[in-house]
Amino acid sequence: MQTKNKLELLLVDDDEVLLMILHRMFLKADPSLDIKRFESGDRALQYLSENPNGDNRFMLVDINLKDMTGWDFLSVIEETNDPSKIILITSSVDSTNHGLASRHPNVIHFFEKSITFSIIKEILETIEEKIEKE
Amino acid sequence: MRKDSKTYNFLIIEDNLGDYVLIEEYLSEYILDPHTTHVVTFDKAKENLKDNGEFDLIFLDLSLPDHSGEDLIKDVISLSKGIPVIALTGFSDLEFSIRSLSLGISDYLLKDELTPPFLYKSVIYAIERNRYIEDLQDSEKRYSELFHLNPSPMWVYDENSLAFLDVNEAAINKYGYSEKEFKKMTVEDILAKGQLQKLEEINNGENKKKVVYSNLFRHLTKSEKILDVEIESAPILFNDRKAKMVVANDITDKIRHIQTIEQQNNTFKEIAWIQSHVVRAPLARMMGLINLLESMDVDLSGENKQILEYIQKSAEELDVIIRDISKKSENIVYADEK
CATH class of the missing domain: 3.40.50.2300 (Response regulator)
Structure with missing residues (x-):
């Protein structure tokens, strides 16, 4: 890792089990990650408004949250010019999601769960690439 | 000569x-x-x-x-x-x-x-x-004969009084009134609630320029059964009176069929949505858990390791099936929306 600051990773998913899986896999792949778990979009947005300085912040956001869709979540982020980089995750296999995801500048990655350890590594690599570019 | x-x-x-x-x-x-x-x-x-x-x-x-x-x-x-x-x-x-x-x-x-x-x-x-x-x-x-033996209900009515001037056999059979009864009635008597206004709009309004118009109406039979009919009408002179000749096609069954199909289609869309979003969620969770178990380098003995492999294989098969169903239903749902 070439980053000086610790990477902050927010996991936003209403599925408790998936949160647990993601958390454990990310920690295994990179024990230095600062991981925070949110079971609703509202709580995640609240955290973001209370902690606006998130240059090294990345988020995994589920498209189908109970209180809002991932797209709603994205438009709030875009309105507030939050620089957070977002990775969308979904358990659905609806192909229209891919097209929608590419229209949002904050979205750097999109994947369908199931989560494998290799996908976790792929995500971390994407994040590192982003950081090197900036 | x-x-x-x-x-x-x-x-x-x-x-x-x-x-x-x-x-x-x-x-x-x-x-x-x-x-x-x-x-x-x-x-x-x-x-x-x-x-x-x-x-x-x-x-x-x-x-x-x-x-x-x-x-x-x-x-x-x-x-x-x-x-x-x-x-x-x-x-x-x-x-x-x-x-x-x-x-x-x-x-x-x-x-x-x-x-x-x-x-x-x-x-x-x-x-x-x-x-x-x-x-x-x-x-x-x-x-x-073209009028009286026509299989579609037809009639002629006075443009001003809306009185029936002539009706054919099919109309008598469809609406349940005898010819005698028809000739004492006006078109208003067979219109369901709210339909008279529509007829007047068509007769007086912008449609007046169009010689022939076609429209959907709700009619009532003698036994108060509601009929959805498609009306085609054209002006004629009947015994020197300004009249309209009407052909009424009963499309009640057709409309009911379409409604049934629409309902089925909506249910189908719901099923497609469930397939794509709801059914896959617990599967994704299950597959994630299996992957997690594998990545944790748990020391599994030979048989247990195989059991885990079988679980994983079954989950993957289910995943393929759900994707397949989802893809097929997507095609139909989007074709419908186009």
């Missing part, structure tokens, strides 16, 4: 031989080859008309030895089956001859005033007019 070379068959019912000869002579002056059949009694005439219907014209003396007067005319007219009949009379019968025209006689000729051109003119006139009337009756019958 050039003579008329068409073939004419005349039946001459005349008991006076002299008069018959005179008529035949006069006919020959203008007609190249007149075929005449001469009979002197009504009985003989009857035989001829029954055996041979191919006469172009009948000459009828109004006083025969076995029959005369108004009854003679009526009997000959009924036997003639549309062949024109010209009455031959003397002066004494003049008034009666004039009256005979109303019984269906084409013309009457006063024997004493007869001349060849006058006779020829009368013959041609009677034959041609008869043909024209027959054509007219034929076409009237055809059009009347």
